[in-house]
Amino acid sequence: MLKVLMVYFSGTGVTRYFASLIQEEMEKRGYICDNLNLEEVVDLPTLWQKNPVALNYTIRAERKRPLGKYPWPYRKIDTALENVEENPILSGLKDEWDNYDLIGFGSPVYSFRPAPVMIRFLLDLPVFQKKIRVFSFATHDGAQGDYEAFMRNLLRLKGFKYVGHLDQSFVFSATAIMRSRFDHLKTGRLLVRKTFQARKNIFIFLEYINSLYFGIPYYYKGPNLLDKLVGIPYRFFYSYGVDFILNHLLFGFGIHKDECIQCLTCVQQCPQGLIEIGDDDYPIRHYHCMYCLRCLNWCPTGALYFSSLTKGKARFPGPEVLLDAALQDSIDDRLKKD
Ligand SMILES: Cc1cc2nc3c(=O)[nH]c(=O)nc-3n(C[C@H](O)[C@H](O)[C@H](O)COP(=O)(O)O)c2cc1C
Ligand code: SF4
Ligand code: SF4
Known part of the structure; x- marks a missing residue:
């Protein structure tokens, strides 16, 4: 039977919820599935404070109004990728993870990328010699941009065999603080609808995973054109809109x-x-x-x-x-x- 590990970070709980849905569907198929919430098992403050990585707009915004006491520099995510070093704190994971047939790595999408703390964690991992199969997963609000490409490259860099990506748009956790009122009932109903959609997508993804391990033929379409087009206005909003909001509002x-x-x-x-x-x-x-x-x-x-x-x-x-x-x-x- 397949032994799966799901490793995730969740800012406000949506990715944790998605991971639990995936786990449920896997267990229905008889897979043995462990969940690993990064915060509960890794000392994230130590990882992060040693070498924080950030998005360009965050760096620009914080440079404008620096905080007093600990003004160490962020490293841009793109440049961090050029200096990848194994962090000895995480070396032990090499033996622990060797027993899994499949590992999933997931986080929310922040400005078209994986959450910076997930990127930091992946950069710090040791390089795995045994080619363990891995996939990425994400929650977002409709536009994941470079998320999948980022995860694919990072995971391959660490010696894994990347097999695919699973994602779901649920609700937007960031705009709540900009609204005058947050309708719990309306958003709750939306979440119920999205949960049905998520289960369907998980089902299709697990059919694909089954085909990898048990040789059952499966045809994977990949993202459709509409998904790609939706990304364009979002990309514009995140390049200019979020930058403006963070800097000025x-x-x-x-x-x-x-x-x-x-x-x-x-x-x-x-x-x-x-x-x-x-x-x-x-x-x-x-x-x-x-x-x-x-x-x-x-x-x-x-x-x-x-x-x-x-x-x-x-x-x-x-x-x-x-x-x-x-x-x-x-x-x-x-x-x-x-
Ligand atoms: C700082 C920030 C940036 C975000 N950027 C994006 C984005 O680029 N595209 C998107 O579709 N959703 C974006 N979101 C929405 C989150 O990805 C989405 O609400 C996610 O499900 C939150 O998951 P969590 O509760 O596990 O943190 C952003 C949220 C935050 C807080
Ligand atoms: S927004 Fe910043 S300070 Fe607040 S919980 Fe997230 S990382 Fe911490
Ligand atoms: S700022 Fe809010 S969360 Fe923090 S201690 Fe005060 S009441 Fe509690």
């Missing part, structure tokens, strides 16, 4: 102290350990980050902001809360009918 991480209840959620939830408690007992972000926006979205009182523009605005609460809202609504509907 949102950028400038801050806190409304009168609204902070000092619960420390933001400190605990930052995947890269970038938020500290300052001398006045309120959180402060000294390090440069990758804009996963989890600290903002998870703050229970909305005390954190990237600019005064986002004060009091909507937050993305994560897939579980949204699915609960949709479920509760359908239960209420059923009760009314009865």
Whole structure:
């Protein structure tokens, strides 16, 4: 029976949800599937703070308003690819992963690329001698751009045999903080619809995986023209729109102290350990980050902001809360009918 490992990073829970759907479908087929959430098994702050990689617009935005205390430079993702070095912290994975027939690596899409922390992790991996089969997976909002090419190249660089890619558009986790209101029920219903779509896509992908191991013939079409075309306006938005928003509207991480209840959620939830408690007992972000926006979205009182523009605005609460809202609504509907 196939033994599969799913390695993922998830900023706000959507990729974790997708990984669990893939795991479920694999187990239905009798595969043995382990899940590995990077945050739970690797010390991401240590990896990241040693050598952070970032997107161009992040670097430009942070250069404009540098944070005080730890001003080390980011390395551009593209240049980081030219200096690949194995990190001794991860050497042990070579023996551990040798037992798997297939490994999947997944993250959200941030500006057409894998999340920077996933790129850092892959760059730091040792080179695997045994050609283990691997695939990439992703969640996004409709445009994954260079994600697949990035993952394919990185994984081949580390000696793996790359066999394919699986992705799903769910909902956009980043725009919540720019909206005045976030409709839990509407987004929850959308997530339910997308979950059906995801299961169908996973089914097709697993038919393809079956064909690799058990010789059952399978025809893989690859991405269609419409998917490619949808990417063009998104690419424009991310090159200019996000750059503009970060530079001029949102950028400038801050806190409304009168609204902070000092619960420390933001400190605990930052995947890269970038938020500290300052001398006045309120959180402060000294390090440069990758804009996963989890600290903002998870703050229970909305005390954190990237600019005064986002004060009091909507937050993305994560897939579980949204699915609960949709479920509760359908239960209420059923009760009314009865
Ligand atoms: C900083 C940032 C950049 C993003 N860039 C893209 C993008 O280029 N294309 C896209 O389709 N979605 C983009 N998204 C949306 C996320 O990929 C999507 O909501 C994803 O499912 C979030 O997964 P997570 O909850 O596991 O972090 C972006 C989100 C953030 C926070
Ligand atoms: S400071 Fe906030 S946005 Fe930046 S990496 Fe940490 S949780 Fe994500
Ligand atoms: S999560 Fe929000 S309320 Fe809690 S400590 Fe951080 S800023 Fe304050």
